[in-house]
Amino acid sequence: MLAGCVEWPDEVAAEYRRKGYWRDETLGGLLRRWAAEYGQRTAVVRGEVRWSYVELDRRADRLAAGFAQRGIGSGDRVVVHLPNIPEFVAVCFALFRLGAVPVFALPPHRSAEIRYLCEYSAAIAYVVPESHAKTDYRLIAAGVVSTVPSLRHVFVVGDPGEFTALADVDAEPAAVPEPGPADVAFFLLSGGTTGLPKLIPRTHRDYAYNVRITADNAGLDVDTTYLAVLPAAHNYALGCPGVLGALSVGGTVVLADSGNPDEAFTLIEREKVTMSALVPPLALLWTDTATERDLSSLRLVQVGGSRFEAAPAARFRARFGCVLQQSFGMAEGLLSQTALSDSAEVVDSTQGLPLSPDDEVRLVDADADADADADADADAADVAVGEVGHLLVRGPYTIRGYYHAPEQNQRDFTPDGFFRTGDLARRTPEGRLIIEGRVKDVINRGGEKVAAEEVEGHLLAHEAVREVAVVAVPDAVMGERTCAFVVGRAAVGAAELKEFLRGRGLAAYKLPDRWEQVESLPRTAVGKIDKALLREQVAAKVSRASASSRRRRAIR
Numbered sequence: 239m240l241a242g243c244v245e246w247p248d249e250v251a252a253e254y255r256r257k258g259y260w261r262d263e264t265l266g267g268l269l270r271r272w273a274a275e276y277g278q279r280t281a282v283v284r285g286e287v288r289w290s291y292v293e294l295d296r297r298a299d300r301l302a303a304g305f306a307q308r309g310i311g312s313g314d315r316v317v318v319h320l321p322n323i324p325e326f327v328a329v330c331f332a333l334f335r336l337g338a339v340p341v342f343a344l345p346p347h348r349s350a351e352i353r354y355l356c357e358y359s360a361a362i363a364y365v366v367p368e369s370h371a372k373t374d375y376r377l378i379a380a381g382v383v384s385t386v387p388s389l390r391h392v393f394v395v396g397d398p399g400e401f402t403a404l405a406d407v408d409a410e411p412a413a414v415p416e417p418g419p420a421d422v423a424f425f426l427l428s429g430g431t432t433g434l435p436k437l438i439p440r441t442h443r444d445y446a447y448n449v450r451i452t453a454d455n456a457g458l459d460v461d462t463t464y465l466a467v468l469p470a471a472h473n474y475a476l477g478c479p480g481v482l483g484a485l486s487v488g489g490t491v492v493l494a495d496s497g498n499p500d501e502a503f504t505l506i507e508r509e510k511v512t513m514s515a516l517v518p519p520l521a522l523l524w525t526d527t528a529t530e531r532d533l534s535s536l537r538l539v540q541v542g543g544s545r546f547e548a549a550p551a552a553r554f555r556a557r558f559g560c561v562l563q564q565s566f567g568m569a570e571g572l573l574s575q576t577a578l579s580d581s582a583e584v585v586d587s588t589q590g591l592p593l594s595p596d597d598e599v600r601l602v603d604a605d606a607d608a609d610a611d612a613d614a615d616a617d618a619a620d621v622a623v624g625e626v627g628h629l630l631v632r633g634p635y636t637i638r639g640y641y642h643a644p645e646q647n648q649r650d651f652t653p654d655g656f657f658r659t660g661d662l663a664r665r666t667p668e669g670r671l672i673i674e675g676r677v678k679d680v681i682n683r684g685g686e687k688v689a690a691e692e693v694e695g696h697l698l699a700h701e702a703v704r705e706v707a708v709v710a711v712p713d714a715v716m717g718e719r720t721c722a723f724v725v726g727r728a729a730v731g732a733a734e735l736k737e738f739l740r741g742r743g744l745a746a747y748k749l750p751d752r753w754e755q756v757e758s759l760p761r762t763a764v765g766k767i768d769k770a771l772l773r774e775q776v777a778a779k780v781s782r783a784s785a786s787s788r789r790r791r792a793i794r
Contacts, residue, residue, distance in 0.1 A: 240313055240339070240422050243439045244639025244647065247655070251420075259596065259634040260443040264416060265423050266302075266335035268446060268486070269295055276460075276488040282324045283509060284493040289324055291488075294331070296411075301332035304407035305363075306414050308391060312337035315359040315425070319343040319352060319378075321370045322470050322493040325395045325404060327481065329365055330424070334442070337417035340424040341437065342471040345370060346686075349378050349743030350696075354434045356386040358642075359425065364389060365404065368396025376401065378743075419443040425641060426473050426569035429660075429680050429687035437641035438569045445477060448573070448635040451593045453483035456513065456538060456563065457578050462489030463535075465505055465514040467497035468685075473569040474542055475515055484513075499527040510535040515565070517543035517685030519716050522550055525557045536560040538578070542567065543685025544717045545673050548586040555582065564589050566673055570657055571636025572597060574671045588670040596634050599671070600656060601627030601663055615658055626674050629663045630656040679769070681708070684716040686747045690769075693750065696742050697722065702730035705759055709773045711752055711780055721776045722750035725759060752776070 239245050246254070254260045272281075273295035282289045289297070310316065316333055318340045320326040333340050341359045343352060356364060364382065366375035376399045379392045392401035417423070423442045427435040440448075456479050458464075464484035468475040470493070476482060484491045492509045494501055497520040505511060512535055516524065521541045536558055541551070542565030555562045566589035567573040576590035584590075592599055602618035621627035632638075632655045639647040650658050662674045681688040690708040697706045705725035710718040724735070732753040739749055754776065760768040 239420060239441075240439065240641070242642035243422055244637070244651075245420075246638055250655075254596070254634045257596065259447045259594065260419065261446065262419050262443075263446055264334065264419055264421075264442040265446060265482075266298070266331055266416065269298060269331050269334075272485055272488065279460075279488055280490045281485060282327055282491050282493065284322070284324050287324050291485075294324075294328060297328040298331035298335060299411035300408050301328055301404075302335045302414065303409035303412050305332060305336060305338065306412070307409050308407070310336060310338050310363055310391070312415060312417060312421075314338045314363070315341050315361040316363040316365060317341045317343055317352065317355050317359065317361045318365045318471065319345070319347065319375065320365060320367055320395065320471070321345045322466055322495060323367065323395065324493065326470055326493075327491070329404070334423055335416060336414055337421060339422055342424060342426055342476075344427070344469050344471055344745075346745040346747055348373075348745055349381050351434070351743070351745060352378055353382050353385060353743075355427075355437075356382055356389055358434075359437060360388045361386070362388055363391040363393065365393045366395070368394055368398075417442065419446075428569060428640065429689065434689070434692055436643050436646060438637055439641050440637070444635045444637075445482075447594075448571075449477045449479055449482045449486055451635075452477070452479040452573060452575070453486055455479075455575055455577060455593055456483070456540070458483055458487045458489060458513070460488040462487060462513055463492060463509055463511045464489060465492045465494060465502065465509070465511040467494045467502055467514060467520070468517065468543075474565070474567065474685075478515075478540075478542075478565065478567055478573060480515065497523070499524055499529065503527075503529045503531040503533060506533050506536060507531040512536065513538045513540075515540040515542065517541070518546045518550070519684035521546060521554050522715055525550065525554050533558060538563060540565045540575075542575075544682045545589070551586040552582070555585075566590070566671060568659060570659070571633065572599070572631040572657075572659070573635075584670065588666060588672050591668075591670055592631075592633075594633050594635065597636075598632050598656070599665075600630040601625070601665060602630060603627055613653065615652055615656070621664075623665055623667055626662050626664045628677055629659045629661040629671075629673075631659060632656045681710040681718050681720050683718055683720060683747060683751075688720055688748050690720075693720070693722070693739075693744070693748055696739055696744055697724070697735060699742070700730065700735060700738050702726050702728045703735075705767075707759055707767050707769055707772055708750060709769050709776065711773075711776050719751040720748075721752040721754060721772075723754045723756050723759060723772055723776075725756055 273291040276291040278290045281291045281294045393404045422439040425437040538561045540563045564576045574592045576585045660677045693708045704727045707723045711721045713719045
């Protein structure tokens with residue numbers, strides 16, 4: 239285990255091994271097994287590129303040898319910032335085999351986030367595309383390299399410019415020391431409740447179990463064709479069951495640039511896609527998009543990332559005639575999903591059952607204030623069935639701590655190892671979870687997590703901004719959008735502030751959707767900004783505007 243990572247207690251780890259949850263396998267080793275078993279079957283498709291399992295395995299070996307020749311080895315951190323392209327899969331397995339540790343950045347991230355991830359992880363390498371979504375990633379790399387001393391290599395898919403082409407990272411496969419099952423395989427990113435994200439260490443053995451149980455719950459088999467429309471660098475699309483789940487059963491992974499219906503529906507028809515995973519806004523868009531494409535191959539669609547309400551869930555099932563699976567989970571661990579055999583009522587109204595027999599779930603009677611501490615939750619009483627409580631979990635694929643974050647770990651993990659998820663939930667008599675909201679100050683914008691404090695910090699750097707509070711606004715499509723309440727030292731408009739945030743390298747999805755210029759911010763009795771009141775105010779304003787719009791349409 240890397241220094242700075244928290245391990246499971248020895249007796250707990252021994253129990254997980256005894257029960258067969260954790261096996262003596264690594265993710266890189268699993269690909270060798272899959273290549274031997276599935277051979278020339280198609281593993282990965284993107285456009286005209288079609289790699290077999292043997293080809294993927296060979297490319298991973300040659301990349302691993304090429305990385306090793308450049309001094310990348312066990313424990314070295316590599317920030318992987320690639321869209322859904324075949325090279326993403328090959329790079330991941332190459333690093334897994336070396337025992338190097340990918341740090342998964344998301345495609346929308348820009349210089350502010352990448353600089354932070356490289357510094358936080360002390361990364362020695364950064365892997366990017368030449369360009370994507372009208373952005374030249376080499377410019378991001380140039381800025382980051384100039385400010386992060388640990389960063390020695392930049393590898394580029396495409397024209398490398400001043401850096402190294404990934405295509406040149408190629409060497410004859412050679413024997414290299416491989417990691418152990420208990421070693422950290424990669425870092426996922428937290429939702430970033432205190433600003434920028436924490437790093438989530440996932441081991442080979444816990445994530446292999448994660449993939450196995452989700453693939454089994456989704457009924458994946460050799461005939462599965464999985465369409466990845468969400469970023470494969472995200473836990474949901476990576477291994478819940480996602481890309482790795484489809485590969486684990488000999489299926490085919492079709493990589494898409496986005497979930498845009500025109501692209502996605504074309505791929506479903508052409509590749510006879512059987513499964514995909516969406517966030518609720520994308521599911522709504524698919525439902526409302528007319529098409530003449532033949533989508534009859536679809537057997538299963540997962541919807542997760544945020545709660546999918548009953549009415550749109552029912553409309554989705556009626557539109558596509560396939561099984562809908564509600565999926566609730568987190569990069570830190572716990573996965574709760576509906577089963578293929580569940581009734582429509584269960585699927586439409588719950589987030590299913592935790593998937594492991596050893597998932598320990600508590601719903602405690604804790605104050606919904608984000609300042610409540612882990613010790614308080616550890617001592618709190620569990621709420622009765624059907625009542626809302628703060629969701630705490632531990633289990634064989636739920637981490638025991640973030641990477642190099644002792645103070646955060648003290649707040650987010652109880653002394654006996656339960657993770658304080660920040661979610662409010664209730665439980666049915668059968669044990670199914672119904673997620674009711676968030677404790678922590680994170681805005682869930684269509685499945686993308688926006689940390690209010692991070693955006694506030696950037697806005698406060700503007701000379702015309704005296705105070706700011708970023709809160710969630712209810713939205714019928716996205717679930718939540720962002721609203722920034724700004725107290726100015728001088729007149730400053732939304733357009734100027736948005737441009738300022740872009741200039742600081744903030745990802746587009748983090749830019750506030752709504753702006754309110756105010757003379758002052760309300761305070762609680764102890765002097766904190768009263769965000770609860772701000773949320774109520776903006777929600778009421780949005781509701782009034784919506785009602786007025788409906789009346790005008792009715793009159794016309």
